[in-house]
Amino acid sequence: MKMIFLGPPGAGKGTLADLAVDLLKIPHISTGDLFRAAVKEGSPLGLKVKDILASGGLVPDALTIEIVRERLGKSDCQKGWILDGFPRTIPQAEALEALEPADKAVNFHVADEVVIGRLSTRRVCRACGKIYNVRNMKPKVEGVCDACGGEVYTRDDDKEPSIKTRLDNYNKQTAPLIDWFGAKGKLVTIDGVGEPALVLERFKAALGIK
Ligand code: AMP
Secondary structure (H helix, E strand, C coil): CEEEEECCCCCCHHHHHHHHHHHHCCCEEEHHHHHHHHHHHCCHHHHHHHHHHHHCCCCCHHHHHHHHHHHHCCHHHCCCEEEECCCCCHHHHHHHHHHCCCCEEEEEECCHHHHHHHHHHEEEECCCCCEEECCCECCCECCECCCCCCEEECCHHHCCCHHHHHHHHHHHHHCHHHHHHHHCCCEEEEECCCCHHHHHHHHHHHHCCC
16 A cells, blocks of 8 residues: 655654554655654755754755655565655655555644644654654653654754744645645545544544554
């Protein structure tokens, strides 16, 4: 199954993708994680995108499409994938359709107020990318990742004013993809509000996964 996870930042795409990976045994590919890893390494890609990420802006389409093209060419993608955070623009969606069309686009519907609340309390492991929330998904030891022992921190772009920029970008550039995938008959919309286990049940029911 080739799946796209759509929805605003903070909709729970990454959390759900991690749960769905255990179920479906296909890789979770997050363009945000790929860019953050490049920034951490200080690679040429990382140097190019560092300031864009910190400001909450979007990396240019051509560069983003190239990163995804390379990643989808790896051997673990043969049985399918979950793309989280890509496509984010119509040109990115068109490029993916031409490269390897997705079977489904799963749209996690969450209101802006909920998203703002979630982003401001979200924490992430700097080493493995596991997502936490200081309100209801805390690591067992404060500041330490349960999965890998890495440092759990607040992403630069989960602070104001980047949150606002990211939501504006989402509403202007990414939300139109909901109708775009709808017109292709690939759209599945799920209520993204609630605990991850509940959203996972909705996801499984909507996609007929046992
Ligand atoms: P995310 O982890 O999905 O919230 O992505 C973090 C940041 O990475 C975004 O705010 C953008 O700066 C960049 N980014 C991730 N995916 C894309 C994409 N598909 N197109 C452009 N920029 C992206």
